[in-house]
Amino acid sequence: MTAVEQDNRPRRSALYLPASNAKAIARARTLPCDMVVLDLEDAVAPENKEEARAAAVAAVAEGGFGDREVAIRANGIDTEWGAADLAAIAASQADAVLVPKVNGPADVARYHDALAGAAPGMRLWTMIETCESVGNLPAIAAMAKTTRLSLWIIGTNDLAKEMRAQLTPCRTPFLPFLSMAVAAARAHGLSILDGVCNEFRDLAMFEAEARQGLMFGFDGKSLIHPAQIEPCNTVFSPSAADLDWAKAVIDAFALQENQGKGAIRVEGKMTELLHLEQARRLLEVARLIGKNG
Numbered sequence: 001m002t003a004v005e006q007d008n009r010p011r012r013s014a015l016y017l018p019a020s021n022a023k024a025i026a027r028a029r030t031l032p033c034d035m036v037v038l039d040l041e042d043a044v045a046p047e048n049k050e051e052a053r054a055a056a057v058a059a060v061a062e063g064g065f066g067d068r069e070v071a072i073r074a075n076g077i078d079t080e081w082g083a084a085d086l087a088a089i090a091a092s093q094a095d096a097v098l099v100p101k102v103n104g105p106a107d108v109a110r111y112h113d114a115l116a117g118a119a120p121g122m123r124l125w126t127m128i129e130t131c132e133s134v135g136n137l138p139a140i141a142a143m144a145k146t147t148r149l150s151l152w153i154i155g156t157n158d159l160a161k162e163m164r165a166q167l168t169p170c171r172t173p174f175l176p177f178l179s180m181a182v183a184a185a186r187a188h189g190l191s192i193l194d195g196v197c198n199e200f201r202d203l204a205m206f207e208a209e210a211r212q213g214l215m216f217g218f219d220g221k222s223l224i225h226p227a228q229i230e231p232c233n234t235v236f237s238p239s240a241a242d243l244d245w246a247k248a249v250i251d252a253f254a255l256q257e258n259q260g261k262g263a264i265r266v267e268g269k270m271t272e273l274l275h276l277e278q279a280r281r282l283l284e285v286a287r288l289i290g291k292n293g
Contacts, residue, residue, distance in 0.1 A: 010034045010289045011069070011191055012220035012236035013229050014153065018043035019056035019072065028065070033229045034220065035069045040085055041076075041100055049081045057092045071096040071125055077110055086111070090118035098125040098153065103132040105139045112147035124148035129155025129195075131162045134177055137184035144188045152185055153222050154178065156195030167198075169205055171212065182217040194218040200225035210235040237289055238282045246279035 014035035017024045020043075028036045038056040040049060056072045072094045074085035089097045097118075099111050111124055124147060126140070133140060143149050156167060156174060165173040178194075185192035194213035197206045206228050210221050213235075220236045223229060238246070245267075252258060252266045253276050263272045 010285065011193065013232040014193055014220060014222045015226065015229065016043065016222060016224055018052065020044050020048050020052040022055065025059045031226055031229055032233060033068060033223070035071065036065060037071045037073050037098055039073045041073050049075065053085055053088050057088050060092050060094045069095045071098045073098040073100070076100050077114065086114040090115045090122070094122065096123040096125045096151070098127065100127045101130050101158070102126040102128065102140060103130050104136045105143050108140060108143040108147055108149055112149070115148060122148065123150040125151040125153060127155045128152045128181055129158035131159070137180055138187065141184040141188035141190055144190055149190070151191040151193070152181065153193045154181060154195040157198070169209065171209070178216050186217070191219050194221040196222050196224050197228065198224070200227055203227065203231055207231045207235060238286045242282055243286055246282040249275055249279040
């Protein structure tokens with residue numbers, strides 16, 4: 001995968017799976033999600049942690065996930081399982097390790113150091129899910145320059161618990177935080193995924209929340225059930241209208257009379273070079289979605 005493809009690769013849907021559930025992992029190899037997260041933390045009972053760790057590493061080694069990115073979510077570094085999780089994941093063939101409850105830059109540095117022996121391509125993804133992290137978003141994101149950090153996933157459930165806030169469909173208490181997180185991520189070149197929607201039976205409710213995430217600028221959304229994959233991929237894929245607009249912008253700027261211009265009129269609207277960049281990215285994302293199937 002080229003550097004451009006790496007930057008623009010589809011990250012619309014990230015499905016969490018308990019690493020202890022072999023049937024779920026086998027099924028994930030056939031599902032149309034862009035990312036699979038084998039969970040050792042919240043989804044695994046304490047007495048099953050070690051078994052789940054071994055199962056996650058074995059599943060990644062077995063392969064069969066195609067173009068899906070595969071991450072393993074570790075237990076926190078200060079828990080009794082954290083050090084062993086990180087050592088096992090660092091030695092595995094996972095694309096990334098996802099770590100919980102990062103509060104500030106020092107936490108990112110500790111996880112980065114724990115992955116010192118991992119393959120150069122292994123990335124560090126972090127959950128952003130604590131009240132303390134809210135005030136440290138720019139500083140945490142800036143760690144991408146010197147560490148393996150490349151992606152954030154918002155943890156709205158844990159954040160709601162800490163805040164003692166109500167996690168309603170409109171997510172009103174969290175809207176400022178979501179905007180701040182996306183802005184900080186973009187400022188430092190991080191990908192960023194929206195938190196889970198706990199309602200997997202009401203797909204209309206899920207789609208509304210996914211569209212809210214798209215509006216905020218998220219790359220995609222984390223999921224708790226396979227039924228959420230299709231509507232999630234639809235929401236976070238460029239629409240036919242988006243692609244028509246992108247092609248019109250690119251074609252217009254390619255005209256001889258528009259060479260060297262910074263702003264032109266396309267379909268009756270003022271269009272600048274920044275829109276040309278957006279148009280090219282949309283087409284590249286669409287190409288990669290088609291390539292990945």
